Structure formats: C-alpha cells, structure tokens
Amino acid sequence: MIAHRPGPLRVVVYEGAGSLPLEASMRTSLFAALLDRGYAVTRAGPASADQVEGATLVVLGRFAGVPPEVAAKSGDRVEVCDVTGKSCDEAVELVERVRGETPMNRPGGVPADTWKPWFPVIDPVRCTNCMQCLSFCLFDVYGVSVDHTIRVENPSNCKVNCPACSRVCPEVAIMFPKYHAGPIDGAPVSETDVGREKMKVDISALLGGDIYARLRERSADAKTRFSRERSSDAALAERRRCLTKMADAAAIPREVLDALPSAEEIQRRSAEAAKRAQEAFAAFQEASLRNSPSAP
C-alpha cells in the first residue's frame, strides 16, 4: 500500500496577461488528463496564480514563445512550460518530465503503484469522543490528539473495504467516503440509521458472547482438531465458519477477517486498544470538565 507521499508538484494552467487562452476542448482534456494522473491543477486568470510554499509548481500556458518570469518563493521550484502548438499528450508529457522520478500516489496505475484512499473519516459534529472506535480497531488506525479527542492517526493502516468501525460507532459519526451506500458514505444520517447503528454497537452481543473469547475458543477447538486430524484445511474451514458470522454482522470483507492475527494476538491488541481508549476517554472527560463554564 502506498500512502502519505507528498504531492510532488502542482500545475497551473495560466491564461492571464502575456498568454493566450487555450481552446476550451484542449483545456478540458488537459485538466482531465492531469487530474486522472493524480495532479492538482489550477486554472489561473489575470492576477491569479496560486502556489504552495515548498512546492514545485509547473506553469503551463500559450506564451507565444516568450515565457513569463515567475517570482518564486524561497525554496520553491517553478517551471514554466510553453504549450503553444502542443497536443494534450505533449503538454502532459512536459509535466511528467518536470516531476521526473518523484513518487506520487496515482489513480489506476500499475497494481504496485495503485492506492485506494480507504480510511475512516470522522464527522466532528456527530462524534462524542466515546473512544469506541479506538477500542475496537486492532490496526492502530485511530489515535488521540493533544486535546484528547479522537483522531484518525494512521489512515494507511486501515483495511481496504472494511467499514467495521463505522458499524460500532453509536453516533454514526464514522464515514468511509468511498463506500457505496449511506450513511457510511457520508449521506445524511436518519433517525432510523441511528437506531440501527446503535443495535450494532455490541458486535459481541450479536455473536452471542464476547467476540474475542469466541475467537479464542474457536481457535482452540480448531487447534485440537488440527492436532487430531493433522489437517490445515480443517482449521482454515473452522476459522472461516467462525468469521462468516462476523463478516455478515459488520460487513467486514472476508479477506480482512482471514488476515487477522492469531486469537492470542487479537486479545493482546484489543486489551491494549481498550486501555488506550479508557485513558483517552478519561482524559477527554477531565478536560471537558475543566473547560466547562461551571468549573471552579
């Protein structure tokens, strides 16, 4: 998985003073081609060129052979490319050449270079900092910020297509914008959603007992059978059977469940997560009390 690569450069299509406007069709194709390769693009008119400090900026325009001077901030690199008479592909090639070998997240690239932005997004209006998500997630996706509020700390740790934490959130405050249905995709939350999600808070109850105990128990059974039958297939089948119920209850993809560590490791991680959540919740409550108007 690829994540947290810095944006390598930004592109400005400049059509202000000293340049001729692009044909509308060329402009659309150029924007689409650059965006579909992962670049951010700004269309700048007169007196508007925008720039991020420390970034590499590529300015494209029809400058009729006389590229303008660009005032760059210290530490910034600015490349001006004249696209007069160039096709869309040739203009994109100019940008790619400036980028060189600098890595970037690219949509729809070769498999090793493809990354799906899949991670939880917290609705700050709905979130009550109950820390259930922190307690639930075994992959350290969540953390606590300096003000003791919940925070998505390691988005790249999240398991692609797994929205399980959003199912355990009692306030329906966790979204996965790339999910296919509401309210998890960010659609408005209805009263029915709140009721339904509340029912799912306790997955262990849905499974008829403590989820980790159940996993442990199943694992122990499978181990016994495995030693008896010497069949890894049987152990795998048992694990699958146990996990099917979880998958159905929380819409967790099977491959995510199959990739879970051993029951002992799950138990260790869940205890650790629960402890962090408990401490964070206590700190949050303490801070809230301290900051409340009625505090002494």
Next chain:
Amino acid sequence: MLPASTHNLPSSNEPRILYCRCAFAQTIPDDVKQRVLEGLSESDQPFEAVADLCEMAARRDPHLIELAKGNRPLKIAACWPRAVKGLFHLGDAPLPESGVEIINMRTLSAEEVLAAIAAPMPHIHPTQSAEAKQ
C-alpha cells in the same frame, strides 16, 4: 511577471471554485464529473481542481489548509457535504463555519451542479446550504 502567491482576487467577493475529480475511486458518476469539468473549462472562471480530496486528506496535504483559509467564499463540487467537511477536518484544515457551499456531484446532475456553481452564494448557514444540495 506572475505573482509568487496570490489567493486569486482578494478584492472580489466572487467565490473560489474547487472541483474534485474523485480519481481514485468511481464514487461520482463519470458523466457528471466530466460534464461539470467541461462546463468549468468553457466558462471564464478561474478554478482549482484536485485529483481526489480523500487522497489529499489521507496525506494531510497542506494545500487543503490553503483552500480552507482563503479570504473569499468557497464552492466545492465534490460529494456528500458531511464527508467533505470531515475530509477537511481530517486534513487539519477545518472548513470555516460560513462562506462555504458544498455541491454534491454524487446525487445531482451535471446541469444542477453547474447551476449551483453559477448561482450567487446563499447567505445562510453552510449546514443549511449543504442540506439543500443533498
């Protein structure tokens, strides 16, 4: 000489326009996002376009802060308002309480999106405006 850094036209109240391509996943219908891009390209308006707000939020791109803090109103053509606000929050760039309108390309037609971009900014609370666009 091009200015090193200007935030578009500070003296104007014309809203800035931000278009999200949702390039990393197909959650916005292709024809809608393409026709909206065509409409923006055919207009005279400057605009910002990003490949994917989700991707930028995941790596906490500082460009999000710049987009959120501009001194002019902002219209964002992307997806669900709740999700967009959450993404900016995740990117340490919370959107201001007012002066932001989020237009949902996930549910509106391209014509509706372009009409919303062209319309004057409503002088109501952003949450109300967002709900109106759902």
